[in-house]
Amino acid sequence: MKNCMVLFVAGIVAAAFAVSRAEDKPKPPPAKPNAFVGAKGCTPCHDAKSKGNQYATWMASKHAAAWRTLATPAAIAIGKEKGIADPQKDNACLKCHVTAFGEPAARLAKSFDPTQGIQCESCHGPGEFHRKERNLNAADFAEDEIIAAPDVKTCERCHNKESPAFKPFCFKGFVEKIRHLDLRKERTKEEVEAMKCDNKCGIEHPK
Ligand code: HEC
Ligand code: HEC
Ligand code: HEC
Ligand code: HEC
Structure with a gap:
């Protein structure tokens, strides 16, 4: 009984401590939601050769062409089978071929251009706050400012069997194909x- 009491009191003290700790660091919710600025909004700081030019690597990837792909004969043929007249205008295709699909207008900056396809923010999340903080040269890099290393779930939002052109997906092998590392790190x-694909899944990687 006595032991129970001690544990009970210890529990209250710990809970009170946790609350006071949380109050020490108030995190007011941002007044405005973090917005999508589009890939061009990343260039001022991510297009230098010495840093790995993430922008050029992305531009050369199929992701940058994802919206334009919806106008190709292959896309028109897929659309026709599904009774879709124009894949570039149909949500059934746009949902995986543009960035920020379904986001409210308030989350899209004026600079955002959906015709640029699967842009940086499809994987790294909206970049407005990151860009602002970086412009201010903020000393502390908030951990949730930008998604540093998107995981397999990020990709599987689109790389899944709902895709009419689905190819089996292997996370590491597919990341190798689009990799854009910061050369200074x-x-x-x-x-x-650990980054290399061991190809345990036995899936053919894109060439
Ligand atoms: C004003 C400059 C600036 C802009 C614009 C900018 N970034 Fe950055 N970003 C930085 C700096 C500085 C770092 C830290 C690494 C470095 O020194 O380059 C960084 C780091 C990152 C990282 C790695 C984070 C980590 O913790 O390792 C990602 C991912 C990233 N940026 C994505 C983006 C995306 C996506 C955009 C466009 C939406 C963008 N950035 C726009 C300056 C910028
Ligand atoms: C918002 C949707 C979306 C997300 C998220 C996404 N992709 Fe894609 N990905 C696409 C589309 C659409 C294409 C095809 C573009 C085209 O061919 O025009 C594609 C194509 C690719 C290709 C080229 C495949 C080939 O056959 O050449 C690779 C590699 C790839 N993605 C890797 C990834 C990885 C790795 C991730 C996660 C880190 C990811 N993707 C996240 C939509 C997405
Ligand atoms: C669930 C997400 C998703 C949806 C919905 C989707 N796509 Fe895609 N699409 C992808 C991905 C991911 C790829 C890249 C191929 C792969 O690796 O699976 C792709 C690739 C393609 C390609 C290129 C195929 C190739 O071999 O180069 C075409 C064409 C295409 N999609 C047309 C369409 C059309 C038309 C629609 C609407 C009817 C559509 N997609 C809907 C995700 C999607
Ligand atoms: C399809 C998903 C995808 C897209 C699109 C994408 N990235 Fe990334 N990015 C990743 C992944 C995954 C990593 C983690 C590093 C790795 O595994 O190669 C990463 C890492 C980074 C890093 C950190 C590099 C390092 O050395 O740690 C920066 C900076 C970055 N991305 C910027 C960008 C910018 C800028 C764009 C657009 C021009 C972009 N990314 C587009 C998936 C993506």
């Missing part, structure tokens, strides 16, 4: 090894 041999 130091990485241990182990870290570099």
Whole structure:
């Protein structure tokens, strides 16, 4: 009985401590939701060769052409089978071929251009706050400012069987194809090894 009491009191103290700790660091919700600025909004800081030019790598990837793909004969043929007259205008196709599909207008900056296809923010999340903080040269890099390393769930939002042109998806092997590392970041041999695809899934990687 006595022991129970001690545990009970300890529990209250711990709970009160947790509350006071949470109050020490108030995190007011941002007045405006973080907006999508579009890939061009990332260029001022992510197009230098010495840093790995993420913009150029992305531009050369199929993601940058994802919306234009919807006007190709292959897309028109897929659309026809489904009774879709213009895939570039139909939500059934747009949902995976543009960035920020279904987001309210308030979350799209004026600079945002959906015709640029699957842009940086499809994987890294909206970049407005990140860009602003970086412009101010904020000393502390808020952890939730931008998604640093998108995971497999990010990709599977689109790379899944709902896609009429679905190809089996292998996370590491597909990331290798679109990789755009910051060349200044130091990485241990182990870290570099861990990035490589061991191809355990036995899925053919895009060439
Ligand atoms: C005003 C400059 C600026 C703009 C614009 C900018 N960034 Fe960054 N970004 C930085 C800086 C600075 C870093 C830290 C690394 C470095 O020094 O380059 C960074 C880091 C990152 C990282 C890695 C984060 C980490 O923790 O390793 C990602 C991902 C990223 N940016 C994505 C984006 C995306 C997407 C956009 C466009 C929506 C964007 N950035 C626009 C300056 C900028
Ligand atoms: C918002 C939707 C979306 C997300 C999220 C997405 N992709 Fe894609 N991805 C596409 C579309 C659409 C295409 C086809 C574009 C085309 O061919 O025009 C594609 C094509 C690709 C290709 C080229 C495939 C080939 O056959 O050449 C690779 C590689 C790829 N994605 C990797 C990834 C990885 C890795 C992730 C996650 C980190 C990811 N994608 C997240 C929509 C997406
Ligand atoms: C669930 C997400 C999703 C939807 C919905 C979707 N796509 Fe795609 N599409 C993709 C992905 C991802 C790829 C890249 C191929 C892959 O690796 O699976 C792709 C690739 C394509 C390609 C290129 C195929 C190739 O081999 O190069 C065409 C054409 C295409 N889609 C047309 C369409 C059309 C037309 C619609 C609407 C009827 C549509 N897609 C709806 C995700 C989607
Ligand atoms: C299809 C998803 C996808 C798109 C689109 C994409 N990225 Fe990334 N990005 C990733 C992944 C995954 C990583 C984690 C690093 C890795 O595994 O290669 C990453 C890493 C980064 C990093 C950190 C690099 C490092 O060395 O740690 C930066 C900076 C970055 N991306 C910027 C951008 C910018 C800018 C764009 C658009 C021009 C962009 N990304 C488009 C998926 C994406």
